Amino acid sequence: MVRHDRHFGTPAFFGQRIFFVISPGPDLLLSSSYSTGRGFKSGLAISLGIFGAGLPQTGLVAFGLGEIMQTMPKVALAVKVIGVCYLLWLGGISFALGINIHKVLSMPKLTN
Template identity: 45%
Template sequence: MNEISILTTLAVVHLVALASPGPDFALVVQAAGKHGRKAGLAIALGISLAILLHAVFAITGVSVLIQQLPALGVALKVAGGCYLLYLGIGALKTVPGRLRQGDGPLLKGSADSLNIKQATIKGFVTNLLNPKALVFFLSLLTSLVPTQMSMAGKGAAIGILWGLSFAWFALLSYLLTGKRMQQKLQGIAVWIDALCGTVFTLVGGIILGSVLMATIG
């Protein structure tokens, strides 16, 4: 298989993975619907930068090293699980009060607002600490990108993963923040938080549960 075929296959597989709902998808939906386009785009940038780092780790062998150090792998899973639980519980605990008082658009500068820097960091940390992302990119790149591939080819593979990631989540954010769509999302913002909070909590709980079961076993 030549390098163009490899890169094409890599792009297709990655696009399918991006389209599958998960914590990253939920985070963009939540941020775009609740805080607007700039926050959604910043989340998209943060997620894509974390994916860029995952890709570099996988290509350079750092991910393999992490996988071969059980203590480091467990620490990553615990950190990722705890962070997702933190996001989930943080979203869910606001739901009852907002339902009682009636939910409305967030005011700029309110305590619950999200600036560009905060949104970028939130997207970056959410993806970086997701242990499933580490495993996915390690498996994807080691199975599709041969060790003898040229440096230009490996660089292109990393660029494709980053570029597609940012483009997908940026497009999602853009579509969710059109005027009509934003009005609809603001009307159900509390339910979006409830759904996203549930997703974060479940994924975080599953990750921590798997660590606990492995420890007991």
């Protein structure tokens, strides 16, 4: 078993996470473009979606999913295969429904 000496511990991890959350990045670009282009409700909805996706991700990282994946390659492969299947499923549904990205981007604003 791989043992890593943790010099900083949990408070430093969450401090780093807060820094990454408040620093500008793709999430900020996405939420600001939705807010300016489609209105407050759309911006709030996308921000809540980003927040909701970040919670389980942070929990998995905090509880050591990375270390589990390093020590158990079959688990890492399973996570990759599940991710590929999910992306193929999303693409298949988009293709079957004829979803056009240009139509999605030109959708009207939600009313404020």
